[in-house]
Amino acid sequence: MGYGDEARDTYGGGAHDRSYGVDRYGPDQYYGADRPGADPYGADAYGADPYDDVPERRPHVRRRRRRGPVLAVVAVVLAGGGYWAATAGPLDGGADGGGPADPEARRTAERFLDGWSAGRMKAAARLTDSPAEAERILASFTEGLEIGKPKLTAGRDRADGDGGAQVTYTAKMPVRGLGTWTYDATLPLVREDGGAWRVRWELGVVHPKLTETEKFRLVREESAELDAVDRDGGAVSAADHPSLAGVLGLGGGRPQGAVQVVDRHTGDVRSTEARFGPRRGAGDGTLRTTVDAELQGAAEAAVERHVGGRNAGLVALDMDSGEVLAAANSPATGFNRAFQGTYAPGSTWKILTTAALLNKGAVSPETTVDCPKYLTVGKQFHNVETSEIPGATFREDFIHSCNTAFVALRGSLGDEEMTDVARQYFGIGEEWSTGVPSFDGEVPVPGDETEKAASLFGQGRLRANPLVMASVTATAATGTFRQPVIVAGQEPSASASALPEGVVEQLRALMRDTVTEGSAQVLAGLPGDVGAKTGTAEVTATGPNNGWLVAYRDGVAVACVVEDAESGSGDAGPVVREVLEAVG
Known part of the structure; x- marks a missing residue:
């Protein structure tokens, strides 16, 4: 019986200076802007990226040697x-x-x-x-x-x-x-x-x-062919692992660039203010990655086998180090949804909400928190097929993912508390130095009670991606946030406090029970220590959803999102199961 994970709420989702010689864009071209018709309380206003196969949206790497022409140099002349x-x-x-x-x-x-x-x-x-x-x-x-x-x-x-x-x-x-x-x-x-x-x-x-003497200049170039190795020193390539072209920029010929500070009069470069593209892990020009080539292959095969050409992203992390073991996307050479997607996380976010509630002592797994068919907070919320669990315990609410029970607990957390917990214990709100361009999550303070209610089960204006949710899963299962990294040698730029041991024990038990008795039974029977949480995030009131599944097994955390999905367990579940089966 599915409840909230497969649940949806009811409300669905100047003049230009011609002297610069650059292409002009409107101020709102999907880069953080609200799209027409996207309900801010619905799931993912940004999930389906409008530039699926546009090369310039892919991550980029710094050049090892000059190859190809400079594509553009844009000077900003401000007098x-x-x-x-x-x-x-x-x-x-x-x-x-x-x-x-x-x-x-x-x-x-x-x-x-x-x-x-x-x-x-x-x-x-x-x-x-x-x-x-x-x-x-x-x-x-x-x-x-x-x-x-x-x-x-x-x-x-x-x-x-x-x-x-x-x-x-x-x-x-x-x-x-x-x-x-x-x-x-x-x-x-x-x-x-x-x-x-x-x-x-x-x-x-x-x-x-x-x-008055210095200005900025944007420089765009093509990346060179890049030699890369996995965590064991073996060569990895875009030919063998197509998703690594989008994630790491393997294969060359991809845009990269920098914002430079230049002298207004001479054009001499004074400094580089920002550089875009991953850092190399060694001085010999070889990109040293944390990727496990075998698991990477399994992840790419699972995504290709089960998502049927739909947009999808997946990340697998080593829970003890934060190192990315695998990252896969569909299409493999398209937009890097795994690291740069901006999706509503749906009910997978209940892991973090539960951590906040347990840490505050607002509930225990055995606390009675009724799961009604409907609950209205400005707008009406309900569970899938208006299901209910009269007299439910919080444990039942979690493993069956009851939205209305979580909405009922909104008064147990302050308006800013979710934002604070996300930053303090899960590192969300910090800038992550992963080694490649990444979106590291966003947990805004809700603007009203309706938005606050929606945010408790992963809707509202919350934004995440498989990288973020794999990290949330690893943090919940180990109690310690370890900033994700995919290029070896990165100095972590984000840190967080450890979750109390009692909270971690309860989270692990809830996630294990979700596999054995709840909405993630698609993973049942896997050997070892396995825990999970499913999620189905609404994109529009009547359109298809985004399906999520996050899970861990024997020290590896995996998060997967599949667009145009029916449910997290049904669409992301087979992908995650196949990846976890490959965990040695």
Whole structure:
């Protein structure tokens, strides 16, 4: 009997400076933007990538030797204006710093960032003291560097000594086809005579290194043919493992690039601000990976055999190290869904929700948490085929994946608690240094009670992919977050606290029972220590779903998503079972 895992909720889902000579894009081309018709509480507004087989969306590697022409060099020529000389670090007050800024100053800063991130350059520019110049420079910077929809988040604020204010912000700039450029900057604000706050327009508003003497240039190149080896030193190639072309950039001829700081007058390169593509693991030009060639082959074969040409992604991790043992996609040489997909995780997310509830002592496996057919929180939630479990224990709710029971527990967690737990114990919200471009998950604070209810069972605005969910599974099963990595020699950039031992024991028991008695019985009979969680994430109210299954067996965690699915167990289950059968 299936309940929530196979469950769906009821609501379904400026003028251009022609001197730059670059292709112009609208501000909202699927790079983080809401697509028309996508319900923010439905599953995956972004799951089906619109660029399935466009080579420029694949991950890229740094060149070992020059091969092929430079594809494009885009200079962002921003003239005029002053230069804000403040550093990009946080505002900590200090001896010469004031207290918190006027709340209206912060609101002005947030409105400016919101306008810029949404591509409303004119609206953002009106909040500055130099609207015409601000609109021109914001447009030329964003479009000239081929940035999609930026994600700009206000940080700390303070009043400064001359009656103004400062607000830091973090910028995540998705450079088309390459990856995300992240940096910190500061907005200076001044109060006009009439009392309104304005952003004081200076070049450093956009980036601290943008000055009257230096500008940015985007360089795109083709990657060279790359020699790569697996964890044991054996050669791996795109010919033998097609998915590694998309994941690691094997095979050459793929876009890579950098954002450079150059002298405005001479064009000399002063520094490289951001580089896109994986780092090599050795100085001899060989890419040293963590891949297990045998398991990689099994993963690719399983995906090809069971998904029937649909879009899919899979990641297998060593739970004790975080090393990626296998990564597969369908189509094999298409978009890297395994590492860069942005899907709602569906009921697989209940692992993390359960960790939060157990850690807080809000429930135990034997706590009675009724599983009704319906529960309304702004919108009506229900389980598959309006199933119910009267008088259910939390254990039954978990193993049968009852959505309404999890929604009923929303008052047990604070609005920010899921976001905090995801970061504190699971490393989600940090930037992961995996060795290749990756999307490392997103757990926003819910905007209202309806969104909060949806987020408890993996819908709402939550975003993840097989890399993230394999890591969540490994963390839940071991109690320790180990940042995933696929290129050897990476220094982990994210860390997290260990889950309490009692929480880990209960999570493992729940996941084991899901295999033996619950919705993941597709894995029943596998030898060894096996635990799992299924999930079915809604994409639209009437269309097909995304099917998820996450599982572990004998030290290996696997996560798989299959688009256009009926259920997690039915569509992702056979893939995961075959991969786990290959675990030695």
